[in-house]
Amino acid sequence: MKHNRPLARSAAAGLAVVALAAAAACSSGGGDGGGDADTYTWWDPYPQHDENSEWTARVEACGEEAGVTIERTAFDTTALTNQALLAAQEGTSPDIILLDNPAVSTLADTGMLTTVDELGLDVTGVDENLLAAGVVDDKTYGIPVGANTLAIYYNADVLAAAGVDPASITDWDSLTAALAQVTGNGDKGITFAAIGTEEGSFQFLPWFWGAGADLRDLDSPEAQAALELWTGWLESGYAPNSVLTNSQNTTWEEFLTGEFGFAVNGTWQVNSAAEAGFETGVIQIPAQSGGVAPAPTGGEFIIAPVQSDTGRYDVTRQIVECMTTPEGFVETAMTFAYYIPPTAEGQEALLEAKPELEPWVAAVQEAKGRTSDNLGTDYPKISEALWTAVQNALSGAATPAEALQQAQSDAEAAIG
Amino acid sequence: MTTTSVEATGRASDGGAAGGKPAAPGRDARRRRALPGSASRWTAIGFAAPLLAYLAVFYAYPLWRNIELSVHDYTVRAFVQGNPAFAGFEKYTEVFASDSFPTALLNTALFTLVSIAFQYAIGLALAVFFHANFRLSGVLRALFLVPWLLPLIVSSSTWAWMLNSDNGIINSVIESFGGTQINWLTSPDTALIAVITANIWLGIPFNLVILYAGLQQIPDEIYEAASLDGVTARQRFWRITFPLLRPVSAITLLLGFVYTLKVVDVIWIMTTGGPGDSSLTLAVWSYREAFGTGQPDFSPAAAIGNLLIVIALVFGFVHLRMQRGWEKS
Numbered sequence: 001m002k003h004n005r006p007l008a009r010s011a012a013a014g015l016a017v018v019a020l021a022a023a024a025a026c027s028s029g030g031g032d033g034g035g036d037a038d039t040y041t042w043w044d045p046y047p048q049h050d051e052n053s054e055w056t057a058r059v060e061a062c063g064e065e066a067g068v069t070i071e072r073t074a075f076d077t078t079a080l081t082n083q084a085l086l087a088a089q090e091g092t093s094p095d096i097i098l099l100d101n102p103a104v105s106t107l108a109d110t111g112m113l114t115t116v117d118e119l120g121l122d123v124t125g126v127d128e129n130l131l132a133a134g135v136v137d138d139k140t141y142g143i144p145v146g147a148n149t150l151a152i153y154y155n156a157d158v159l160a161a162a163g164v165d166p167a168s169i170t171d172w173d174s175l176t177a178a179l180a181q182v183t184g185n186g187d188k189g190i191t192f193a194a195i196g197t198e199e200g201s202f203q204f205l206p207w208f209w210g211a212g213a214d215l216r217d218l219d220s221p222e223a224q225a226a227l228e229l230w231t232g233w234l235e236s237g238y239a240p241n242s243v244l245t246n247s248q249n250t251t252w253e254e255f256l257t258g259e260f261g262f263a264v265n266g267t268w269q270v271n272s273a274a275e276a277g278f279e280t281g282v283i284q285i286p287a288q289s290g291g292v293a294p295a296p297t298g299g300e301f302i303i304a305p306v307q308s309d310t311g312r313y314d315v316t317r318q319i320v321e322c323m324t325t326p327e328g329f330v331e332t333a334m335t336f337a338y339y340i341p342p343t344a345e346g347q348e349a350l351l352e353a354k355p356e357l358e359p360w361v362a363a364v365q366e367a368k369g370r371t372s373d374n375l376g377t378d379y380p381k382i383s384e385a386l387w388t389a390v391q392n393a394l395s396g397a398a399t400p401a402e403a404l405q406q407a408q409s410d411a412e413a414a415i416g
Numbered sequence: 417m418t419t420t421s422v423e424a425t426g427r428a429s430d431g432g433a434a435g436g437k438p439a440a441p442g443r444d445a446r447r448r449r450a451l452p453g454s455a456s457r458w459t460a461i462g463f464a465a466p467l468l469a470y471l472a473v474f475y476a477y478p479l480w481r482n483i484e485l486s487v488h489d490y491t492v493r494a495f496v497q498g499n500p501a502f503a504g505f506e507k508y509t510e511v512f513a514s515d516s517f518p519t520a521l522l523n524t525a526l527f528t529l530v531s532i533a534f535q536y537a538i539g540l541a542l543a544v545f546f547h548a549n550f551r552l553s554g555v556l557r558a559l560f561l562v563p564w565l566l567p568l569i570v571s572s573s574t575w576a577w578m579l580n581s582d583n584g585i586i587n588s589v590i591e592s593f594g595g596t597q598i599n600w601l602t603s604p605d606t607a608l609i610a611v612i613t614a615n616i617w618l619g620i621p622f623n624l625v626i627l628y629a630g631l632q633q634i635p636d637e638i639y640e641a642a643s644l645d646g647v648t649a650r651q652r653f654w655r656i657t658f659p660l661l662r663p664v665s666a667i668t669l670l671l672g673f674v675y676t677l678k679v680v681d682v683i684w685i686m687t688t689g690g691p692g693d694s695s696l697t698l699a700v701w702s703y704r705e706a707f708g709t710g711q712p713d714f715s716p717a718a719a720i721g722n723l724l725i726v727i728a729l730v731f732g733f734v735h736l737r738m739q740r741g742w743e744k745s
Contacts, residue, residue, distance in 0.1 A: 082707055088496045103710055110496035196690040198710055241581040244602035244691055377492075380710035388692055395691030397604040403692075406515075 039069050040315060041094035043083070045300065047074040055335050062322035066315050078198075081106070084305070088112035093305035095316050098145060101133035101369065102198070102383075104301045105376040108134070108141040114304045116140045119317050121324075125343040133369040134301050136376055142303035143324050146332050146339030148267035149295040149367040150206055151359070156279035158187045158261045166283050171290040172210075172229055179238040182261035189238035190262040191255055193248045194230065194394055198380075200387035202296055202370070203248070203264055204230070206285040208386075209368065210293025215375060215382050218389065219401070219408040225288060227393050227400035234394055244394050266298060267340060267360050282359055284366075294368040299339060340364040381414035479725075485718035492712060500715075507719040516693050516701060524677065524697040527612055532672040534616045536665070539623025544657065546624075547631045557628070564621035572685035575614040576601060579686075601687050604694035611683045611695050618682065619675070623668055630664030631657065663742070670735045674728050684708075698724050 042059060049055035056072055063070030073094075075083055081103045087093045088110060099107065107113055116123050123131060123140055127147075134142040154166050162185035164178045179189040193203045207229060208215075213222035233239040246254070248265060255263035258278050264285070273280040287293040302323055304316050322328055329341030330349045340361055341347050347361050371379040389407035392398040398406065486507055488500035511517060546557045563571060578585050579600035587597050600610040638656055647655065658665075680703045683689060689696035689704055696704075698720055706717035 078707065078710075081710060082712060085492060085496055085712065089498065106492055106711060110493045112496050196688045197708070241597070241599045241602050242583070244599075245576070245580075245687070377711070384709045384711070388690075391690045392604075392692040395599075395602055395604050395607075395694070397692045397694060410515075 037312075038067075039071055040066075040096065040312070040319065042070050042072045042096045042098075042319075043080060043094045044072065044074055044098035045077040045080045045100060046098075047076060049074065058331060058335060062319050062328075065322050066318035068315055068319075070319070084112075085110070088305060091308065093307065095304065095307065095312060096319060097303050097305060098300040099142070099303055101144065101297060101299055101301050102371050102379055104134045104142055104303060105136050105371045106380060107303070107305075108136045108139075109377045112305050113141045114306055114313065116143065119304055119313055119320070121317060121320060125345060127342050127344070127365065129368060129372070130297055130299075130342040130364070132372040133297065134303075142301035143320065144342040145300055145302050145323055146329060146336065147297050147299040147342050147364045147367070148339060149297055149360075149363050150203065150264055150266050150285060151295065151363055152190075152283050152285055153255060153263050153265055153269065153273055154281050154283065155255070155258060155261055156281050157258070158182060158185075158278075161185055162187065162261070164261070166281055169283055169286060171286050172288050175286060176229075176233070176238070179233065179261065180236070183236075183238055188240065188260045190233065190264070191240060191246065191251050191260050192243055192264040193246045193251045194243045194387075194390050195245055195247050196387055196391045197247075198383060198387070199248050200390055201383040202298065204386065204390050205370065206264075206293045206295040209296075210285065210287035212288070215373065215379070215386075217408070218382070218386060218411055219404040222288075223404050224400050227390065227404060230390070231393050231400055244391060267364070268336070270357070270360070284359070284363060292363075292366055294366060295363060296370045297364065297367040299342075378415050382411045385411035385414065482718045482721055482725075485714050486716075486722050488715060490714045495712070495714060503715065507715045508723075511716055511719050511723070516696060519693045520696045520698050520701045523608055523693075523695065524699070526608060527615070527679070527683075527697050528673060528676045530612050531615045531619060531676045532669060535619035535623045535672060536627075536669060538616070539620050539668075540627050540661075540665075542620070542624050543627035543631055544653065546628060557624070560624055561621045563618050568618075568681045569685060571618060572614065572682045575610075575617075575682075576686045579610050602691055604691055607687050607691060607695040611686050614686060615676065615679060615682050619672060622675075623672065626668045626671075627661065627664060630661050630668075633664070634660045663739070666735060666738060670731065673731055677724060677728055 040063060042063075044059075046055060051072075059070055059072050077100050080097070080099060084093070084097055084099065084107060088107075093112060104113075117139070121143065123143055126143060130144045130147050131140065134140055134144070152169075156166075159166060159178075159182065162178075162182045164181050169175050169178055183189045194200050204226070207226040208223060211222040211226040211229075213220050213226060217223070230239070234241060234243070240254070242254075243251070251263055252265050252269055252272065254260060255265070256272070256276055258276075273282075284292040285295055302320055304313070304320065307313070323332065326341070326343065326345040326349050329343065329346035330353065333339045333341055333346075333350050334353075340357070341350055351358060351361060370383070371377075375382065385407040388410070389398075389400075389403040392403040392406070393400045397403075487502065487504060488494070489503040489506070490500045494500035542560060546553050579587075581587065581597060581599045581602055584600070586600070591597060598606060600606050634657065638660070639652065642652060642656055678699045679697070680699045683695055683697060683700045684703060687695045688708065689700040702717045702720035702724070705713045705720065
């Protein structure tokens with residue numbers, strides 16, 4: 001049939017269009033996760049925990065307790081913020097998100113999050129320094145499910161061989177002297193992550209704050225001292241050049257080779273450090289002239305985006321409460337290789353089960369939120385300028401002073 | 417399909433008549449004139465509709481949305497609430513006035529031109545080499561396609577690992593020959609060279625495949641005639657192969673240009689545009705503004721994206737113009 005019937009043809013083509021449109025309509029309808037009354041949607045940044053993991057089981061158990069099914073989806077940390085924003089714009093937000101703490105104020109600023117008061121949650125027991133990341137204009141937009149922070153791990157074998165006593169490291173000078181001794185003995189000094197992402201800022205902040213610098217004033221002499229400490233280590237060969245592209249995971253891999261004396265890393269490596277092929281220990285990051293430097297807090301907040309159907313909040317509250325009881329915090333801490341609970345009660349319960357975590361509990365209590373000091377949504381912009389300055393200075397593209405001056409003017413321009 | 421319309425039978429017999437009788441054309445023309453207003457126009461629209469719908473949904477809307485994003489001030493809050501302030505060309509001015517702009521523009525030019533120059537030269541050399549059709553040439557040619565088949569995350573990560581300052585295989589080779597460590601990805605002097613090298617390697621197969629196909633279009637008789645006239649291998653290439661390959665070369669270079677212009681993944685995985693801005697291209701800059709930080713800035717990102725579209729379009733028109741010139745000559 002070379003010559004077909006025009007009417008039949010147009011009918012067929014028309015039908016195809018209708019089918020296409022219907023398919024499109026269906027798929028957009030299917031994207032609305034919050035539609036089903038018995039299914040609650042949950043997003044978190046832990047793709048390493050699959051659907052058969054303990055973590056998923058724990059999330060599902062909280063759903064069952066509230067009489068609903070939880071549908072969990074995991075995203076990469078950076079992708080999660082973008083996904084949450086897109087979903088809020090489309091009006092298809094999930095019921096619950098576990099979000100990295102510096103992003104909470106950004107989402108809260110858009111008006112897409114419910115406050116703890118609206119949800120009827122009690123946050124009086126939560127440590128103030130940890131809760132601060134979720135507070136914008138005196139309103140609290142979530143509860144930390146656990147906290148972690150940075151400290152310096154050391155390789156006891158390497159230090160012993162070089163004759164370094166970790167207890168002697170109390171300020172920057174003694175740390176640099178220890179690095180000189182370790183590298184003089186033929187081992188590598190220290191490794192950290194100075195990558196051009198948020199992780200780079202996260203790792204630089206203990207030194208930045210430890211010098212007494214302020215994030216509103218990136219080109220202060222204190223900030224310069226902190227950056228010169230890092231560039232000095234690279235120039236003297238105390239730290240490898242690859243710190244410029246190292247993520248915290250890569251840093252840890254380097255440390256696990258056993259060639260390094262020290263590594264800056266977080267609470268989440270406690271298990272891995274215990275299993276390392278050499279003896280490890282932990283010291284707090286020292287401030288410039290002695291004492292403990294405030295390290296930034298890491299960890300996720302549990303937040304509840306605004307729903308058009310406010311009747312869902314009651315169950316959402318039950319799920320959040322299930323995750324934030326003292327027992328809930330301890331369980332989360334265990335599932336996540338040591339996530340320090342944000343309440344005194346939770347911390348006590350954790351220390352009963354794991355007394356060796358004492359230094360980490362202390363570190364978390366001393367830690368400082370990145371969006372604190374009323375930085376809020378300005379923090380991500382300042383942070384970008386800061387990690388760019390670190391990159392420029394460590395790569396030799398600019399001197400620390402030039403890099404920080406540039407950073408300050410960039411940050412001011414970005415904040416407007 | 418079981419019903420037979422009058423139209424259809426009429427037309428079918430028409431076709432037969434047109435072939436058989438000389439008197440038929442007049443009748444045929446009349447009927448053709450009568451048709452457009454009715455069923456055949458609807459048929460045409462019906463057939464075009466899926467394509468038009470597809471173009472509208474997947475091309476026109478994103479393009480319009482991109483322009484819309486770039487002329488409004490989409491802060492994160494405005495993005496979610498859908499009430500951005502109109503900014504006109506303010507975001508474009510911001511992009512042009514930014515310190516990163518000259519660096520990104522120069523890097524984009526270097527990255528694109530150096531990449532495609534090497535990709536094309538090496539691709540062409542390999543295509544001519546494999547055109548000789550020696551034993552196992554098929555297998556070897558297939559092996560050269562591997563860079564194309566590997567997921568970009570795999571090949572870029574591998575390159576990043578090979579170029580690592582302290583533990584990379586490339587530095588260990590250099591050092592074993594007495595050289596000093598080169599900080600490929602972490603020095604502002606070499607980061608761009610490193611990402612260009614990786615990108616050249618990735619782009620060779622594309623050039624090889626298209627140019628190889630182009631070579632097979634060149635008739636063997638020309639080569640035979642030339643060999644009877646006693647040309648050298650050099651003349652054979654420059655006087656026959658290269659000129660006859662010109663249209664294929666032009667399209668390869670144009671496609672290569674457009675592909676290379678918008679490369680994000682390779683650079684992002686290897687250096688994230690750093691250290692500082694030293695391997696930042698316009699495409700990477702756009703990605704960094706939108707998704708690279710904790711604070712998405714969609715408006716400047718869209719403005720940079722639009723700029724890239726304009727650059728690609730300009731070169732597309734240059735290509736069309738050149739092609740028209742060749743057709744005339």
